[in-house]
Every structure is written in C-alpha cells, then in structure tokens.
Amino acid sequence: MKKVIRTLVIAAVLIAAAVIFKNTYSCNMPVRNRGIRDAIRTGDLDVLFIGSSTFRANVDMPMMDEAFGGRVYDISYGGNQLVATAIQYEEIKKRSDHKYGLIVFELGPMMLTQEVALSDSRVIWDLSWDGKKKLWESMSQAGNTDPAMMYEYFVTSGMDDLVTFPVTEPFYSTRYYKGAKTDETPSPGAEKLESAEFDISDAQLVDAQAKAVSDIIEACRRDGQDFVFVESPCYHRLQEDKSFQKYRDEFTRILREKEAPYILAEDVDFDSSEADFFEDMNHMSAEGRRAYTKELIRVLTERSGV
Amino acid sequence: MNLLSFVFFAFLCILLLLYYKAGSGLQWKVLLFASLVFYMWARPVYVVFILISIVSTWKLMQNPVKSHFIWTIVINLGLLVIFKYSVNFGIHDLIAPLGISFYTFMTLGYAHDCYDKKITPSNDLLRYALFISYFPQLTQGPIGTYQEMQEQLTEYHKFDPENIKLGAYRVIIGVFKKLVIAGRVAFYIDTVYASPKSYGGLTIIVATCFYLIEMYADFSGYMDIVCGVSQMLGIRLKENFRRPYFSKSIPEYWRRWHISLNEWFNTHLFMPSVTTDWNRKLARLLGKVFPKAKKGTLRLIFPTIIVWIVTGVWHGAKVSYLGWGIYFAAVMLISFCTSSYVKKFSKKIHWNPDNVFVKIFQVVRTLFVLSIGEIIYRSESLENMKAAFRNILTDTRISGSSIAAAMTPFGNGNQAAASVIIIAVLAIAQFAVELAKEKDEKAFTGHRYLYAGAMLVVIALFGVAGKSNFMYQAF
Numbered sequence: 182m183k184k185v186i187r188t189l190v191i192a193a194v195l196i197a198a199a200v201i202f203k204n205t206y207s208c209n210m211p212v213r214n215r216g217i218r219d220a221i222r223t224g225d226l227d228v229l230f231i232g233s234s235t236f237r238a239n240v241d242m243p244m245m246d247e248a249f250g251g252r253v254y255d256i257s258y259g260g261n262q263l264v265a266t267a268i269q270y271e272e273i274k275k276r277s278d279h280k281y282g283l284i285v286f287e288l289g290p291m292m293l294t295q296e297v298a299l300s301d302s303r304v305i306w307d308l309s310w311d312g313k314k315k316l317w318e319s320m321s322q323a324g325n326t327d328p329a330m331m332y333e334y335f336v337t338s339g340m341d342d343l344v345t346f347p348v349t350e351p352f353y354s355t356r357y358y359k360g361a362k363t364d365e366t367p368s369p370g371a372e373k374l375e376s377a378e379f380d381i382s383d384a385q386l387v388d389a390q391a392k393a394v395s396d397i398i399e400a401c402r403r404d405g406q407d408f409v410f411v412e413s414p415c416y417h418r419l420q421e422d423k424s425f426q427k428y429r430d431e432f433t434r435i436l437r438e439k440e441a442p443y444i445l446a447e448d449v450d451f452d453s454s455e456a457d458f459f460e461d462m463n464h465m466s467a468e469g470r471r472a473y474t475k476e477l478i479r480v481l482t483e484r485s486g487v
Numbered sequence: 488m489n490l491l492s493f494v495f496f497a498f499l500c501i502l503l504l505l506y507y508k509a510g511s512g513l514q515w516k517v518l519l520f521a522s523l524v525f526y527m528w529a530r531p532v533y534v535v536f537i538l539i540s541i542v543s544t545w546k547l548m549q550n551p552v553k554s555h556f557i558w559t560i561v562i563n564l565g566l567l568v569i570f571k572y573s574v575n576f577g578i579h580d581l582i583a584p585l586g587i588s589f590y591t592f593m594t595l596g597y598a599h600d601c602y603d604k605k606i607t608p609s610n611d612l613l614r615y616a617l618f619i620s621y622f623p624q625l626t627q628g629p630i631g632t633y634q635e636m637q638e639q640l641t642e643y644h645k646f647d648p649e650n651i652k653l654g655a656y657r658v659i660i661g662v663f664k665k666l667v668i669a670g671r672v673a674f675y676i677d678t679v680y681a682s683p684k685s686y687g688g689l690t691i692i693v694a695t696c697f698y699l700i701e702m703y704a705d706f707s708g709y710m711d712i713v714c715g716v717s718q719m720l721g722i723r724l725k726e727n728f729r730r731p732y733f734s735k736s737i738p739e740y741w742r743r744w745h746i747s748l749n750e751w752f753n754t755h756l757f758m759p760s761v762t763t764d765w766n767r768k769l770a771r772l773l774g775k776v777f778p779k780a781k782k783g784t785l786r787l788i789f790p791t792i793i794v795w796i797v798t799g800v801w802h803g804a805k806v807s808y809l810g811w812g813i814y815f816a817a818v819m820l821i822s823f824c825t826s827s828y829v830k831k832f833s834k835k836i837h838w839n840p841d842n843v844f845v846k847i848f849q850v851v852r853t854l855f856v857l858s859i860g861e862i863i864y865r866s867e868s869l870e871n872m873k874a875a876f877r878n879i880l881t882d883t884r885i886s887g888s889s890i891a892a893a894m895t896p897f898g899n900g901n902q903a904a905a906s907v908i909i910i911a912v913l914a915i916a917q918f919a920v921e922l923a924k925e926k927d928e929k930a931f932t933g934h935r936y937l938y939a940g941a942m943l944v945v946i947a948l949f950g951v952a953g954k955s956n957f958m959y960q961a962f
Contacts, residue, residue, distance in 0.1 A: 185652070188936045192943040199948055333951075340948045341905035349905050364891060377685070 200336050203343050204313060207306045210346060213354040216307045217269065220254040220360065221277040227252040228481065230360070231269055232287030232413075233261045238464035239413045241474035242361040248478040252282075255360035260301030263292050263393035264319045269304070270400055272312045281406065283485050286397055288412040288436075288443055290428035293391055294384035297323035299330065302338035323389045368466040371456035374416055379462055381424045391435060398439045409485055410436055414446035414473065417454040419462040444484065449476045488528040490712050491662065498525065499716060503651075506720060511643035515617060518640065518720070525622035526585060533584035536566055537620060544594045545615045548608045551601040559598040567591045572804045586626040588801060590619050592751050597633045599755050606633050614641050621722075623713035627706075629725040629747035636722075644721030654719035656939050661711030662950075663942045668913050669704035670951025671906065672697040678896040680865050684874035688883025690893040691875050695858050698865055700914060703732065706745070735849035737818050737856055752794050760790035780824075787823055792816045802864075807872060811864040818856055909949065 212219055220229065227249040230236050237257030245253040256273070259265035266286060297320050299305070305313055317334060320326050326334075342349065356363060368374070401408040412429070419425055436443045446453065451473050458469025465473060488495050502521045509517045527534045543562050547555040570583035597618070600606045609615040617640050624631055679686050679694035686694075707728045717724045725747050734740035741749050760766055770785040777785070799812020832838075839845060862879075866872035883889075897906045 182648075184936055188940040189943070192940045192947075195944050196947045199944075336947065337949060337951070341909050345905040345908045348908060364888075366888070378682075 196336075199340070199343070203339060204335060205310055207339055207343065208309045208312075210306075210343075212350060214357040215257075215353070215360045216303070217256060217273050217276065218307070220256055220273060221279065223252075223254050223359070225252065225280045226254055227282040228285060229253070229273075229281045229283070230255040230257065230285045230287075231259070231266050231273075232257055232285075233259050233289060233292065235289060235413045235463055236285075236287055237357075237360065238362050238366075238460065239470055239473055240361050240477070241470045242359045242363075244471065244474045244478065245361075246359075248482070253359065257360045258301050258303045258307075259287075260299075260304050261289065261292050261295045262297065262300060262304075263295075263390045263397070264297050265301075265304045265316060267393045267396045267400065268308065268312050268316050268319070270397060271315075272308055274400075274404060274406075275311075276309065283481070284401065284406060284408045285481070286408060286410045288410040288432055288445070290412070290425055290432050291381060291384065293386055293394075293428050293432055294381075295390055296325055296387060297389045298325045299334050299338060305334065306339040306342060319389060323387070362470075365467040366460045366464075368457045368459055368468070369461075374456050374459055374461070375418070377462065379419065379422075381419075381422060384424055384428065386428070386431065391431070394432065394435045395439060398436075398441045407485065408442070409481075410441060410443040411477070411481075412444065412446045413463075413465075414449065414451050414453040415463040416456075416459045416461070420446065420453050442485070444480055449473065449480050451476055488525050490709070490716075491665065494528075499719075503719060506644075507646040514643055515641040516613070519613060519617040519620065522617065522620040522622040522625065526620060526625065529585060536570075536584045536587070537590060540566065540590065540594050541616045541619050542612070544598055545609065545612050548598055548601040549610075551598070551604075551608060553602070556598055556602040560595065563591045563594050563598075589628050589630060590625060592630050592748070593619055596630065596751055596755055600633060609633070609637070617641065623717040623720075623722075624724055627709050627713070628745070629710065629713075629727045630751050631725055631747070635725060639722045647721065650721055651719050652935075654715040654717070656935055657711050657715030657718060659715075659939050659942050659946070661708040661713075661715060663946050664704040664708030664711065664917060666946055666950030668910070668917060669701045669708060671910055671913075671949070672701045672704075673951070675896045675906075676701055676865070680867065680871065680875075683866070683871050683878060686878065686896070687889055687892055688879040688881070689885065689889045690896065691862075691879050692883065693893050694896070695862055695865075697910075698861055699732065699854070699858065700910075702861070703728070704917075732854060733850055734853050735846060736822060736853055737815070738822055740853055740857060741815075741819075748798075752798060756797065757790050757794045760793055761786055766790060784823055788820060791819050791823070795819065806869055807863055807866050810872070811860055814860050814863055818860070913945070913949075 208218060210218070220226075228245065230240060230253075232255075234257065236255055240255050240257075242253070242255060245255075256269055259269060270284070270286075299320070305316065308316065313335075317326070317331075320330070320334075397408075400406075410432075414420060415425070433443065433445070452458065455469070458465055458472060460466045460469075488498060498521075502517070505517050506514060506521075523534060526537060540563055544559050547559050567587055570587055597606075597615075601608045609618070614637065618631075618633060618636050621631075621636070621640060676694050676698050679690055680698075683691055710724075710727045714724045714726070727746050727748075729743040729746065731740050731744035734743055766786060766789050769789050770782065773785045773788065774780065774782065795812040795816035796809065797812070798815075799808045799810070802808040802811075833840070862875050863872055866875055894907075
C-alpha cells in the first residue's frame with residue numbers, strides 16, 4: 182500500500198509541476214519568428230498586425246520589411262477570435278514599453294460569429310498567466326466552459342509544445358518569418374476553388390465578439406494608439422456570399438458607430454476572382470500574398486501615413 | 488455510464504466495498520444489482536428490453552427443443568433488428584438499448600449451446616441474468632460464453648490486493664490507450680474522412696494509418712479497462728486482442744482481433760453453415776464449374792460470404808459496412824483458394840517463412856490489405872470512398888509541400904510536429920508496456936509502479952479530455 186501511495190503522490194507532484202510551469206512560463210519560452218514574445222524582442226515597430234491565420238497567409242513579411250525598414254511584425258494567431266485579439270493587444274502593451282506606430286487589426290466578418298472558445302491553443306501558450314485568466318473569464322461569460330474544457334485549457338493544451346520544444350522549435354521557426362507564413366503555397370486551381378464546399382448560412386452573431394471590437398477601439402484610444410481595421414480579401418465566392426456580407430455590414434456598422442478607421446477589401450486594388458491568388462476561400466497563395474501586400478502597403482502608407 | 492467518468496469511478500469504489508463485504512451467498516447478487524444499476528443509469532426504461540431477452544431466453548431454454556430455439560432467435564434478433572435498423576426504415580427516434588448487439592450475441596450463443604446440448608441450461612434465472620448483464624462486458628464485449636463465465640460469476644471471491652493492483656494497472660493502460668493515443672489521432676482522422684476529396688493521397692494514407700492506430704487503441708483500451716475492472720472483482724474476462732497488427736495474414740489477423748466476436752461467428756454461424764445440406768449442394772454445383780478445386784475449399788465459400796456479410800451488416804445498415812464485409816469475404820476466399828499455390832510457389836523460390844524479412848513482408852502485406860478494408864469501412868458515403876481511393880491512386884506525392892499538406896489536419900501547423908512526435912513516442916512506449924505485460928502477467932512487481940506512475944502523468948498531461956465515447960459503443 183505504501184508503494185501505491187508513493188506512486189500516486191510522485192505522479193501528482195510531477196503533474197502539478199508541469200502544469201504550473203506551463204501556465205506561468207510558457208509565454209517566456211524563446212520562440213522565434215512568431216508570437217508576442219518575439220514581437221516584443223523586435224523592438225519599436227512602425228506597423229504591428231494582430232489577427233488570425235488570414236493575416237498570417239495574406240501578409241508578405243519580406244515586402245513589408247522592405248517598405249517599413251524592418252519595423253513590422255505580425256501576431257497572427259487569435260483562433261479567429263476578436264476576444265483573443267483584444268486580450269493580445271492588452272498583453273503586448275502590458276509586457277513592453279515599445280512604441281507601435283500603427284496597429285492593424287483584422288476586419289474579419291466571420292470572426293463575429295466565432296464562439297468564444299479554445300480555438301487555437303497557441304493563443305494560450307503565448308499569454309501570461311493574467312492573459313490566460315482573462316481569456317478563460319471571457320469564455321466563461323460566454324457560457325463555453327465546463328470541467329472538461331477547464332482541464333483542456335489549463336492542463337493539456339500546449340503540453341505537446343512544451344515537451345517537444347527542443348525538437349519542434351527549430352522546425353516551426355522555419356515556417357514563419359515575423360509571424361507570417363514563409364511557404365510558397367500554390368493555388369489548387371480555379372476548378373477546385375469553384376467547387377469547394379462551404380456553408381456559413383447558419384452562422385450567428387456572437388455578442389462577446391462584437392463587444393471585443395468596441396473593447397479594442399476603446400483600449401487603443403485610452404492608450405493614444407493609432408490603429409486601423411483591415412479587411413483582407415477572400416475568394417470572390419465567399420466575399421459575395423450573403424451571410425458574409427451580412428456580418429461584414431455588422432462589423433463596419435460597429436466601426437462607423439465608434440468612428441474607427443477601416444480599410445475594406447475593395448479599397449485595395451486586388452482581384453479577388455483570380456483563382457491563382459488563393460489557396461482556399463480566405464487564405465492567399467504565395468502569388469496572391471505578394472500581389473495583395475504590394476497594394477496594401479500603398480494603401481496603408483497613403484491612408485494611415487506610416 | 489461512461490467508463491471514463493467520475494461517476495463510474497465512484498460506482499466502482501462503492502461496488503468494490505459492498506462486493507468484498509458481502510458473504511458468499513450474497514456476493515454475486517450484489518454484482519447483479521450493480522450491473523442493473525449500471526445498465527439503467529443512462530435510460531432506465533431500456534432495462535425492459537434486456538429483461539425481455541433474459542427472461543424469454545431462460546424460460547424457453549429450460550426445454551431446448553427446436554421450436555423454442557427458433558423462438559429465441561426470433562425474439563432476440565427481432566429486438567436487435569427493430570432497434571438497430573429502424574432508422575433505415577424511416578424511424579429516427581428509436582435509440583438502441585445499451586449493448587444490445589453484444590448481449591444479443593451472448594443470449595443467442597447460450598441458446599445455441601443449450602440446443603446443441605453443449606451445456607446444461609441454467610436452472611436459476613438470477614444467475615443467468617448475471618451472466619448476460621454482467622456490466623464490464625455488457626456494452627462492448629468481450630462476448631463471454633456461459634461455460635467460461637457462469638462459475639466465475641457466482642462463486643465467492645475473497646479480497647486479494649494483488650487483483651486490485653493488477654486490475655487498476657490494466658485500467659490505467661486502457662485509459663492511456665484511449666485518452667492519449669486514440670484521442671490524439673481521432674481529430675486528424677475525423678477531419679480527413681469528413682471530406683477526403685479535399686485532401687491529397689498522402690494525407691489520406693496518413694489518416695488511414697492513424698485509423699488503424701485509433702481502432703486498436705480505442706477498442707483494446709476499452710477491453711483493458713473492462714478486463715481490469717473485472718479483475719478487481721476477481722473475475723477473468725476473455726482476452727479480445729493478441730497484438731493483431733503483427734499478423735502475417737488476414738485469416739490470422741481475424742483470429743487475433745476482436746477474438747470473442749470472431750469465435751462467436753465461427754462457432755454459431757460459420758461452422759453450422761459448413762455442415763448444412765444446402766451448403767453441400769451448392770459446393771457440389773460449384774465443383775462442376777471448378778472440377779479441379781478441392782471439395783473442402785468449396786464448402787467454405789458460401790459460409791464465408793454469409794459470415795462476412797452478416798459481420799458487416801452487424802456494424803450497421805450502411806453501404807460502407809456492407810462493402811467492408813464483402814471485401815473481407817473476398818480476401819478470405821482468395822486466401823483459402825490460393826494458400827496451397829502460395830505454399831508451392833514459396834518452396835520453389837526458397838522462401839523461408841522463418842526469415843525475419845519474410846515475416847516483415849508478410850506483416851506489411853497484411854496491413855496493406857487491411858488498410859484497404861478500413862478505407863471502405865471508415866468512408867461515410869460511397870462518394871467519399873471513391874474520392875479517397877481516387878486521390879490515393881492519382882494524387883500521392885512525396886514532396887515537401889505534400890508532407891506539409893499532410894500536417895494541416897492536425898488543426899494548425901504549429902502543433903503538427905509536436906503531435907507526430909508525441910504519437911510516435913507513445914505508440915512505441917505502449918508497445919513496450921504491452922510486451923512487459925505479456926512477460927510478467929501474475930505479480931505486481933516494482934517496474935509496474937514505474938509504468939503506472941509514468942502513464943498516470945502522461946494521461947493527466949496529454950489525455951484528450953471530454954471526447955471519450957468509445958468507437959464500438961455505437962454498435
């Protein structure tokens with residue numbers, strides 16, 4: 182019996198130690214080429230993007246580097262959630278004294294319909310304990326927490342990354358450059374993009390995500406931070422979808438109400454019906470990424486004066 | 488009651504306490520009561536159907552004549568068909584009672600053995616009820632036989648700490664397989680097989696390999712849990728797996744995978760079909776078409792087809808399950824019909840079956856044939872199945888971009904490498920633990936504390952919580 186108890190106690194101590202270490206120190210792990218910590222390491226920035234995988238795929242960082250003298254970074258995993266974006270903004274402000282000329286937030290219409298949930302564990306990995314707690318509270322307020330979710334959120338999520346860190350980190354870091362994608366993903370072709378199925382007709386507005394837009398705007402104004410919301414063009418089939426348009430209208434309504442600056446897809450000279458420019462409905466191919474980034478730099482420079 | 492819930496943990500603790508406190512005459516009654524509580528936990532009303540099955544079969548088999556045997560089949564199969572296949576007749580609100588496929592097989596097996604006079608019918612309804620409703624084997628098997636189980640279930644079991652330790656250890660192994668290994672690969676498989684047309688051949692091949700891992704980890708993990716729980720109660724359940732993925736042929740594989748189900752089909756469907764008059768007649772007819780074929784082989788053809796179609800349909804009335812049954816019937820028949828030629832050919836080319844490379848070749852060949860069957864089985868529609876095969880045949884490339892594409896179903900690229908490493912390490916660790924288990928079955932020695940402790944840590948930190956339904960519960 183003594184051996185059984187000893188085994189259980191040792192296991193419990195090891196588990197507790199790993200959990201505490203992950204939740205407290207994960208945000209300090211020396212990751213390269215992505216995330217809040219690496220963005221802070223880069224120093225003062227002219228442009229900081231905060232968004233989802235759309236920004237990761239659609240922003241060409243070498244071109245941005247050239248345009249802004251290397252003073253640019255892309256924090257590009259928010260699990261499609263504006264709630265996470267708001268927390269990431271607070272986090273980077275809290276953890277650094279650097280100056281950010283312009284912060285570009287993602288105007289992703291369908292982000293308004295995302296459940297406040299654990300949709301991308303990288304967000305948690307990147308947040309300090311306070312940030313983790315804040316995101317959890319948002320999930321709780323939205324009614325998306327239960328004991329199993331709590332276990333996944335605080336215990337299991339990101340554990341893979343923690344234990345495989347020395348092996349996987351060099352691999353990951355080659356896939357990003359300053360938070361943006363580096364791979365040369367080609368388009369699957371017009372035929373596949375035209376026949377790909379998607380259905381967003383059941384999407385519902387999530388109040389917490391809509392409120393997060395206001396929170397971001399208020400936080401930026403509180404800090405005297407210049408910002409702009411940018412809509413990245415989707416493939417024309419999604420861009421023209423009725424539900425998509427409905428949430429796009431809703432997003433821009435909030436921005437207009439708050440008198441917040443924004444750049445829509447059509448404000449940038451980019452052909453969203455060109456299949457060669459897209460990898461799927463909302464992520465661009467390498468070719469599309471470069472074509473879009475070139476025009477986005479022009480519009481950002483003209484409109485926002487960076 | 489979910490075996491991976493705190494409710495079940497509490498249930499088991501209370502049961503162990505009452506079970507070992509109870510005297511010799513009462514102990515098995517405690518077990519019967521606990522089994523009924525377990526059964527009624529989700530939907531109390533469904534206890535009615537298992538009781539109908541138990542009482543009618545027991546009563547009819549008191550006098551196991553042909554008409555009674557037929558009635559037993561009609562009642563039990565009738566209930567199974569009504570609940571399991573009603574959805575195919577447009578009735579969508581009937582939910583099948585827990586474990587109906589498994590307890591129906593046990594009931595029919597018992598009735599067949601009584602009818603064949605292999606066993607003496609039970610003269611005690613409650614003891615028979617315990618045999619059918621014994622909770623560890625009720626929902627997913629193993630499908631025990633009356634001869635193996637009856638005495639064990641009703642005899643007195645003295646408290647033995649070794650049984651508790653070994654049982655708990657086995658439960659930990661089962662939870663590890665289910666939550667850590669099966670849980671980790673399931674997401675990938677679900678993503679790819681939901682729309683195989685959207686993925687390249689390499690991704691579908693990876694998903695299929697993962698599916699083999701998931702099936703084994705899920706199902707054998709469940710068996711480890713129920714065998715462990717049963718061992719805590721001093722009752723040994725039949726082993727259902729014997730490292731099936733190391734089989735050197737498909738017939739051998741089916742002797743090592745879900746052993747109790749395959750033995751049931753062999754005893755109660757295959758062997759009786761082989762000796763029937765209609766089979767002899769059909770074999771004779773076939774003999775006229777293939778005069779050189781052996782009589783013995785010809786007699787296996789129709790029973791093999793029947794058993795595999797029934798096995799397929801037993802999983803559910805879906806085209807994919809039927810296709811899976813037909814596929815394995817064909818593979819088994821090819822195996823029967825060509826085995827003598829293959830042996831002759833092997834001798835001719837001096838192919839030594841004991842050579843390690845020959846064995847590896849045979850194992851890989853078996854896995855390849857098996858994988859084709861599992862693609863048929865896992866595809867949710869005919870269209871998906873065609874897309875999966877088409878993309879494997881026409882769109883499989885080994886290149887940097889296709890490897891990167893094969894990583895995407897892990898959810899997001901950042902976790903892909905970590906997932907691959909973790910799955911590989913865990914699969915190897917699990918294999919090592921299983922080998923150790925086979926070598927040292929009886930005593931709870933020092934290294935088991937280390938394994939158990941390590942597995943508890945891994946389960947707690949890497950287990951996929953909250954998605955804990957077992958695959959075979961659906962059947």
